[in-house]
Amino acid sequence: MTETVLTASETERPTTATEEAMSTSRRKGRAQRGSTRRAALRGWRLALAQLGVLVAWLAVWQLVVSRGWTPSVLAVYPSEVFSFLKTSYQSGELVEATVATMYATLIAFVLASFVGVVVGISLGLMPxxxxxxxxxxxxxxxxxxxxxxxxFIIAFGITTTAKVALAFTIVVFILMSNARAGIRSADPDVMRLSTVLGASKLQLFFKVMLPVAVPSIFAGLRIGLIYSLLGVVTAEIIASKIGLGQLIMKYSGLYQLEGVFGILLVLAVIGALLNMLMSALERWILRYQPPADH
Structure with a gap:
């Protein structure tokens, strides 16, 4: 009879362990779902707060113009700006200018990023x-x-190359400085320890120095993309056949401030979207790194 009791007890143990494992799994699942819901709720709250800021800004704009608190030449209602953007979009003028500006911006950014990062890393390795x-x-x-x-206009004419050249000269130094600083930020103690353990120079670069430099390089890339846009628009304001900067000069000369404000609004939206894109890419690339202590 004792043997029978022992056998029954032994058969109950796996069942109890299984139930405990299932209970633990269910608790983890509920915790994960709760964490996901809280994150989604925080995201919605943030979006609503940002939308509230936009609505408040438009309301203040409308109030300032309607009360005559600005010079008459600057008195442009938000509705006039949005009407201009709609008309310009339907005519194709806004789309064509935006494509021309972004094309030059991306070319300048890619070229300046490559040259700046390579030169910056090289300078960091060769003090x-x-x-x-x-x-x-x-x-x-x-x-x-x-x-x-x-x-640049004399050298390349009123072309995309002139716009790219001007933006390149701005962005390349940003990337050069950040890449050089990132390489220099490698811990000397870690470098010496790796050398003592037999790491080659190539291994030191790819496994110690480059991972440390990546955050600094990405910070430069995020800033550089915005400055590339600013450089291209500046070149277009000075002399260009097509582009958002050229539209600003066109409507400024015609005293159509709804057009100027509309293009500035488009540039602000493009800049915000580019910054969000680079921030998301940076978070994805650096997801392996532990969160910073606060």
């Missing part, structure tokens, strides 16, 4: 060369870019 070139790089970086616009 002696950096010390020799530093005064010349600082001198070039301190030059006002807008002063170079006539030079």
């Amino acid at each position: 002696r060369t950096e010390r020799v070139l530093q005064p010349y790089l600082d001198a070039l970086n301190s030059m006002p870019r807008i002063a170079l616009a006539p030079v």
